[in-house]
Amino acid sequence: MSVAPAVVLLSGGVDSATTAAIAQRDGFDVHALSFRYGQRHAVELDAAAAVARQLGVREHRVVDVDLRAFGGSALTDDIAVPKGRHIDADDIPVTYVPARNTIFLSFALAYAEVIGSSDVFLGVNAVDYSGYPDCRPEFVAAFEVMARLATKAGVEGRQHLRVHAPLITFGKADIIRTAVDLGVDLAATISCYDPSDDGGACGACDACQLRREGFVAAGVADVTRYASLAS
Amino acid sequence: MSVAPAVVLLSGGVDSATTAAIAQRDGFDVHALSFRYGQRHAVELDAAAAVARQLGVREHRVVDVDLRAFGGSALTDDIAVPKGRHIDADDIPVTYVPARNTIFLSFALAYAEVIGSSDVFLGVNAVDYSGYPDCRPEFVAAFEVMARLATKAGVEGRQHLRVHAPLITFGKADIIRTAVDLGVDLAATISCYDPSDDGGACGACDACQLRREGFVAAGVADVTRYASLAS
Numbered sequence: 001m002s003v004a005p006a007v008v009l010l011s012g013g014v015d016s017a018t019t020a021a022i023a024q025r026d027g028f029d030v031h032a033l034s035f036r037y038g039q040r041h042a043v044e045l046d047a048a049a050a051v052a053r054q055l056g057v058r059e060h061r062v063v064d065v066d067l068r069a070f071g072g073s074a075l076t077d078d079i080a081v082p083k084g085r086h087i088d089a090d091d092i093p094v095t096y097v098p099a100r101n102t103i104f105l106s107f108a109l110a111y112a113e114v115i116g117s118s119d120v121f122l123g124v125n126a127v128d129y130s131g132y133p134d135c136r137p138e139f140v141a142a143f144e145v146m147a148r149l150a151t152k153a154g155v156e157g158r159q160h161l162r163v164h165a166p167l168i169t170f171g172k173a174d175i176i177r178t179a180v181d182l183g184v185d186l187a188a189t190i191s192c193y194d195p196s197d198d199g200g201a202c203g204a205c206d207a208c209q210l211r212r213e214g215f216v217a218a219g220v221a222d223v224t225r226y227a228s229l230a231s
Numbered sequence: 232m233s234v235a236p237a238v239v240l241l242s243g244g245v246d247s248a249t250t251a252a253i254a255q256r257d258g259f260d261v262h263a264l265s266f267r268y269g270q271r272h273a274v275e276l277d278a279a280a281a282v283a284r285q286l287g288v289r290e291h292r293v294v295d296v297d298l299r300a301f302g303g304s305a306l307t308d309d310i311a312v313p314k315g316r317h318i319d320a321d322d323i324p325v326t327y328v329p330a331r332n333t334i335f336l337s338f339a340l341a342y343a344e345v346i347g348s349s350d351v352f353l354g355v356n357a358v359d360y361s362g363y364p365d366c367r368p369e370f371v372a373a374f375e376v377m378a379r380l381a382t383k384a385g386v387e388g389r390q391h392l393r394v395h396a397p398l399i400t401f402g403k404a405d406i407i408r409t410a411v412d413l414g415v416d417l418a419a420t421i422s423c424y425d426p427s428d429d430g431g432a433c434g435a436c437d438a439c440q441l442r443r444e445g446f447v448a449a450g451v452a453d454v455t456r457y458a459s460l461a462s
Contacts, residue, residue, distance in 0.1 A: 061300060061301075063297055063300045064295065064297050064300075065296065065297075066294055066295050066296075067341070069292060069294045069295075069342075070292075070338075070341050070342050070345040097341075098340075098341040098342075098344040098345055098382065098383070099337055099338075099340040099341035099344060099381055099382060100341075101381070102337040102340055102341075102377070102378070102381045103334070103337040103338060103341065105337075106330055106333040106334040106336075106337045107301075107330075107334060109329075109330040109333055110298070110301050110329040110330035110331075110333075110334065111301050113329040113330060114301040114329055132383075133380065133381060133382055133383055133385060133386040134380075134381045134382070136380065138380050139377070139380040139381055142373075142376050142377035142380050142381075143377050143381075145373050145376070145377070146333070146370070146373035146374050146376070146377045147333070149364065149365075149367065149369050149370040149373050150330055150332070150333045150364060150365045150370055150373075150374075151329060151330060151364055151365070152329070152363075152364055154364060155364040
């Protein structure tokens, strides 16, 4: 059986790790792509590398992208990360990074074209999406339409891009159950927006609380390593 | 009169300089955006800065983007730049950079959101487009559809993104005539794919020949500074 290459956006969180494992389950040879984009903490990239190793992906590339050039987010600027769950889906939180998924998917498209792949995976989900516009199915579908017109490989018929978002209808508990079923080492992943320098999760930000609720709802022991004071 | 901000992709070539002048003529306050993307020569960025100064734009930002991470083009790799005109529009040339305009427009989208702009300009044209898929009107239209779904400002109704490609139906002679009419200093621009270290145009690559033909067809003196051996 020949194995088709796929590009998987890998952040180091539960969602993208699970997405990479799903791509492997579905028979793809995974080329993982991460970004150094001015995150406050490099902990995320360490987690992405650990996940890539654990899953045994074909290749893991990290691309430098200077999202701080424009500012506008608590994840890249000196804006405090809010604590507590972000409930109102109509109110987009300050942790939103302008056009982030559009930029990341554009790089994935370039990478896919160069390695001769027609399949890009990303781990967005619209259920617990916290109000990010670029995590919605209509955004993913529109990106796919655009991408099919954008590349030399597309025009020449060698690429008919598919953007896979296998978690799009999953809640956090579904994701954690799937991750466990597929053998993802969840202790290697990090979801926290505000981790300690050694990678401990704060336990209090929106992402931490969502993750913790997911473990509880899935009936799976929470293997997250929390920073000592917040656990 | 209040002046609306616009983001203009500025490469330092004739097309993007003319596009910036058109945006100003149409009443926009221009925020120019250039990329350091592993070009073989920094000459392009010097030209972009000179054009930005000459037009008196509001702001000119240069963002680092590592397109070399994926390779695949004579403009960023050690592939020889071919000499002579590229005639066959069905055969995409080796100077194509994978997903370049998609990536550049994605950054423009982020910049537009941060400065509260709904207008992005780029200088592509489909007539003399040399076969690049991401210079076609259908690509530009599809990007616009996607971009309207991608941002917080779009979802909140503060942004209804328009991607302007005012040169899309122009030939090179039309562009040069328009540039002259709008007072663009064409001597400050550079189109060459393979310039000398001090910014002299080679006169022989596809971009140089297209530009030279444009000056001739427009009946305008060619103010291009050619490298000594090629003129």
